[in-house]
Every structure is written in C-alpha cells, then in structure tokens.
Amino acid sequence: MKLRHNLRQLQIFQEVVRTGSLSQAARRLGLTQPAVSTAIANLESDVGFLLFRRNHYGTQLTPEAVHLAEGVDKVLASVGHLDELTDGLRDGHAGKLTVASMPGLSPTVMPRVMSRYLADFPRSRLSLQTFSSRKIAEWVAEGQFDLGVIEADAAVEELVLEEYQLCMALAVPVMHPLAQREVLFPQDLAGETIITLDQHHQSTLKLARAFQQAGMTLQASIETHLFPSVAMLVNEGIGIALIDPVTAEAMLARRDCQLRVVPFAPTINLDVALVTSRFHPVSRQGQRFMPYLTAELAAWQQRSKERYAVTMP
Template sequence: MNHRQLEIFHAVMISGSASRAAELLQVTQPAVSRAIADLEGAIGFSLFDRVRGRLVPTPEGQLLFSDVRSSFIGLDRLRASAARIRDFGSGTLRVASLAAYGNTVLPRAIRLFRDRHPEIAITFQIALSAQVRELVVNGGFSIGLAADEVDLSGVDHRVFSTGRACCVMPPGHPLAAKPVIRPADLDGVAFIALSAEDRARARLNAVLDAAGARPNVVVETPFAATVCALALEGIGVGLSQAVAAEGFVERGLVLRPFEPEVYFKTFLLFRPDTQKSRLVKDFIAALLAARDRGAPKAALSRRPRH
C-alpha cells in the first residue's frame, strides 16, 4: 500500500467513478483501475463491487475511506499552511469568532491591529461557538470568541464580555411604545428565538416560565444578528445583545431593555498547549479596545470586572 494508491482510492470515492477520478488526477482510466486492484491486493479485501461497469463501495471500503479522508483533510491543512508561509512568511494570525462579534467588534479589532502590524496576515473565520472551539483546539487557530454554551474543557479561557439582553423589534411594533419590555408583554407575541442550546435563551425561558408567559416562536436561529435582521423585516420580536444590533439600529431597528435582566456571556478561547505570542497579546489588546470603543453605542451592555 502506497500513497499514490490511496490518492487514487480517495479520488474515486469523492468523484463517484473511475473515469472522473482519472480526469481529476490527469491519468488514464486503466491506471486508476490498476491502482485500485493493487491496493485491494495489498490490504486483502475488496474496496468496490463491480456492478454493471460501476464501482460500488463495499462496507469495508467505506470504513477505510473514513480514515483516508481524515488523512487527506490533514494534508489539505498542511498545503494551506504551506501556502500561507509562501505568501506571507511566518507573520500570520488565525482568529475565529461567533457571528455577534464577528460582524462588529472583530473588524474593528483587525483594523486596530493592522495599524500596528501591517505586515501580519490574518485568517479570520466566523462560525458557531462549538466550531470556534474546535478551530482553536484542533485547527491551529490562536484566538477564539465563543458564547458561554461552549464546552470550556481543554481550552484556556477568560470572560470577554457580559452584555445585557434587549428586545429588538421593527419600527411601529406595538411593544415599541413601552420603555421596558417585561415577560408578560411577550405572551402570545410572534417571537424569534435563539437556538435551544443557547444559554441566553435558557435564561430567558426560565424568566418567562416563572411569569407564565409563552411567546409564539415563529423562527429559531443560532445567530443574534439574524434575530435582528428578521425583526427588522417585521417577522417578530426577538432577544439580542446590543453589539449584534450594530448596523440594524441605523436602519430602523428598535431596541428596548428587557426586565428582569438577562445576560449574554462571551469567552475568549486559547489553545492550552502554547504560550501566547506577542502577536496574540497585541491582538487581544486590539479586541479589548474595539470592545470598549463600541460600548457607548451599546448602552445596554456591561463589561466584566478584571
């Protein structure tokens, strides 16, 4: 068994046929068939059943492919890393964030950071909080911003912000006339809910249940910014933190405080097996500055004490 045979096997599996695999690898179809036969001989079992001229993966072939695919994902990461080193040298930084901050605080932080380090290339990815954690732990990302429902085991972490939840709604909504929104106000109201695993939603549900209030959930989404976009379109009322509403207020979105107070909590995540480099420390400083710079506009949020 050699790498070329595995490469051809991988190409057949992802393309679905020997002919398309041959096109992908720029070899002849007989060369693909020969490599598959040689691989089967080397490992001692069949990878494909030959059905009417088609290659249909066997159960054993599917099992082997799961491991081969993982290996090729690792190779793809190595190729991407090599490309970054080739294009940018060693001065790179990889950052991942949940969407609420990825569309607001992170762009400001990147600008502040690049004002000091214009030579540093940044890889920036927006993802769900659980995916942010995986990118930090397994994907080589130096910094992550994730909501508090994320599994914090196996990562270094610190509180980045604690933002008070507010109700968001379209202009002209009946609740917009109220200075403060309370649980009873949401009873029976069309409501845009965050995903069930979101801790802020769980905290809100506890408050609503205690008051006997039952909003009419019409849409569920994992992103606070999407809650704001849907509310602005008149889909319903939602719960968000003020930072996620940036850009929507200017377009008419109405924010009202919610009482009793419910909070969103966000964590900074770091890989536990590496010391923080000077670049990472500088980017954290830029993040904190960007967070604080947005604070006057986000009057419903508070920052943690250190």
Template sequence: MNIRQIEVFYAVMTNGTASRAAEVLRISQPAVSKAIQELERDIGFALFRREKGRMFPTSEGQMFFREVEGSFSGLVHLKSAAARIRDFGSGEIRVASLSALSTNVLPRALSGFQKKHPNVAITFQAQMSSVVKDLVASGQFDVGLAADEIDIAGVDVRPFARYRVSIAVPSGHRLESADVIRPQDIDGEAFIALSPEDTTRRSAETIFFNENIKPKMVLETPYSTTICAMVQAGMGIGMVNPMTAEPYVGRGLSLRPFEPAVYFRTLLLLPPNRQPSRIVSDFVEEVMRHSVFQD
C-alpha cells in the first residue's frame, strides 16, 4: 500500500466514478483501475463491486474510506505546508532594528507587510546596532536595520536610509526660536551626546574641533529616543534623528535644523550566503518603501 494508491481510492470515493477520478487526477481510467486493484491486493479485501463497468464501494470499502478520510486530510495539510514553505519559506520572519527606527519606520513597514501576509508569524527586537549585526550574521534573524558604525564583515549590506540631523531643544530654551542652529550656538550648552562610536557624533565632533566649540557634555547614550526624553525633561539639547523625535515634537521638545549638515546613515542587513525566502524578499521590498535619503 502506498500514498498514490490511497490518493486514487480517495478520488474515486469522493468523485463517484473511476472516470471522474481519472479526470481529477489527470491520469487514464485504466491507471485508476490498476491502482485500485493493487490496493485491494495489498490490503487483502475488496473495496468495490464491479457491475456493468461501474464500481460500487463494498461495506469494507466504506469502512476503509472513513479511516482514509482522516489520514488524507493530514496528507492534504502536508502538501499545503510544503507548498507554503516552497513559496514563502518558514511562515515566520525575524526582524531586528536599531532603536531609532523601532518606533516609526519598522511599525509602518511591519503593518504593511502583515496586511499582505496575515498568517506569517513576526518576531521583532530593538537592539543596539552591533547586536543587530550579530543576530543577522549568525542567522538567528532574517533582516536587520543598523547604523553605519558597525563592522559589516559577515553580513550582506545595502544602504537603507539617510536622515539629516536635527537639534532637539526643550520648550522655552533660548534656541527654540532659532531658524537654524550653528556650531557656535552650541558652545557651552548642556549637551546630551550619542555614544563615542556613533559616526554621527564623530562627524559633529570634527566640526566642533575645527571651530573650537566645546559643548558641556551632561550625558551619553546610544539612543536618540533617550536623548529626546532627556531633552524633554530639560537636561539640555542634543542631536537626534528627526524620525525618532516625531512623537516628542510639541510635547516639551522642538526640533531645529543644524548647519553644516550632518547625517544619520542606516544599513539593511541580510544573512550572508543565503537566498532570501519569498517572505523575506517581500518584507525587504516593503521596508525599502519607507527608506528616506534626505539632502
């Protein structure tokens, strides 16, 4: 007894005749008859009575069909699962992102993706960029978004977005009314800084050094969201990604452009030497719709 014989038997029982079963299975009627005969020989009893060229199920055949129905539904499920894995991958996607994009870009991209793939399980983590890179490089996560300060060895990389730095200032601050904030405006100001390894901070420090500007460093953090919260609390001013600052604007915080221009640059990461599944490709396409390259 094999799966093909069971499939033919199921087709005859559900379609009523051998000829209709042959049409559904796209095989010849003699092939249907042969498969049924082989199945009967293998199981040791008759499944059908043959009368005037027609096949009528025996009582044993009816009993056997009830058993087959349960097993066949499981087989159909397996075929469906195999097709889903073939077309879409595992049915799940694991995404990691730097914190700066975890409250704006990623929710929008994941929402758009979920509408297209409502049955795909999504795992999402917001981490430091170095951790995001490690998760993707090890294959634990399928897609990552990270700042460009990371070592990109061991991951496939493509540019994702570039955001021009804004200066976050607390409500009522003297710089809140400035059209543009320049380096000399920051000299001596209480300043909440990004981590030393951040490329945006290093670019700003080069500008400060060249112009002999010395902000008063009151706190360091790798997260633009933390800078926004500290600015909102009145601790000082800081350079932030304007996307991250969106929820804070008008709630004790204002944004002002900074000149000369400094940028946050982010990368999209994929595991190395792995062909993306259709699910991953669809997510990458969706998230790239939300990428921005500001001048």
C-alpha cells in the first residue's frame, strides 16, 4: 500500500515519539490535543497498522511504529537538508561555481577575484579550471563551465562576450640599452632577438602588423606558448618580447626580476573577454560572482592603459 500521508503528519508523529505524550507533543507544536490525535489517527489509517497503545503509563509505540519512526527521522532529516539546499540556491551560495580561465590570468587575476568573493560569501564553493581559450569557449557554450575568461579572438557564436583590452608593453633585459628608453618603436627593434608567442596568436599578428606599417618584417627568433614563459626568457637576457600587463606586473614583483617593461608604440592591446553561454542560463551564484570579475578586469584595463598606452602624434 502506498503511503499518502503528508509531511505535517510525519512531523506530528515524530514529536509524539520524542515526547511520549500526545498532550506534550501538542504543546510543543502549538496545536490542540484533538488535532494531534486526528493526525495520528489519519497516519494510522494511511499505513494500515496501529502506531500507539495508550495505557496508564502514557503512550507506548507499537513494534511497527518503532521501525517507522526510524524511517520518518531519515525522511524529515532529508527534508531539512533539502530546505537548506533550496535556501542556499535561492541565496546564491549553494552548489559549486565552476570558473574557467586562460592560463595567463589563472594564477594571478583569478585567485584575487576569488579571494574577494569568498571574503563576502565564505560559504560558497568555487572551482577554478585552467584551459586554452578555445577549449573554454567550447565548454562554456556547452554549459560545462558556468563562465570563463578567454582571449576574445577564440569566441564562438554560442557565447555572450563582455570584452576588455589590456594594453601590452615590451619586456627588455634590464642591462640592455633599450631598457632605459621611455618608449620603444618598431624601428628600435631592428636586429634584436625577438621572442613571441606562436605565429597565429593575436599578439604576434598585431606586432607583425606594426612592423609592416613601419616598413619592416617581424622575424621572431624564439616562439613559445605562454606569456610567463616569454617573460622568463627575457629575464634570462635572451631577447625582447611583447607581454601582457598581468604577466609584466607579476615579473616586476619577483626578487629575481632582471627585466624592465617599456611602453611600445603603436599601442597593442590583448583582447580578452568574460564569456557566458547564450543558451545555458548563469546560476544565481554565477550572477553574484560576475561583478567581482568584471571589476577586476576593468581595473586591469584602466591600469594598463595608464601605464603603457602611447598617444601617437
């Protein structure tokens, strides 16, 4: 026989079991004793067996009721957890928020954002994933990640983008004569060892375009895949490279820093974007997290512009 009793009947039954008395259960629940008696009678009708025997000692559980009480405790405990879960989901701190970031920002910008967010919402659960921009774009579009930060040129139609431009600059070995210049131009790099990311990366393409406009051809001596690797090669005195402002700040803070960051003209921006899926709605926690991330990206955009942007005559 299916049980068709409601949660209120189970709560009343549980309280009678705990107190051992219909009258005490009624007082604790703020009900009349007849109301409690009716609820127990209805529950007995639903389950098809007697739950209590009344004698001069009080109310005594039947053997069947003892076993039922164990199950009722588990059911009501689960309901309590469900209430907590729904409250948490409504308030935006339940569930795990998965944020994906391109490698250049993952070890620096993202921990700072998460730290500020968790300071305000310590009960939140966060997951930071680091992948290439193309993978992040695909997986955010599919709903596997809640949101991501990518290089904007890796975007796909299924994404909603909020774009930012991070002004880049040249990393120059500190002992190199060009390290003392206030601004560097393509002509200044003639004959120098140039380090770049791969030839299809937006920074390399934009640098090649700047060289072309100056009547020169960019010839990279060394290629690698990550800006931190580029910066470390410069730090070893191997060559000169265009790097993003986040990597530049991280390098300049190191005790073993042996490079200087010099503005480059024409100004070259690294285009990045905060992306969400066009077809998978952002969770409440994701919506609450996004302003922290957008504020940080906007701050980097402004700071890099102030430090490295060059106004051409």
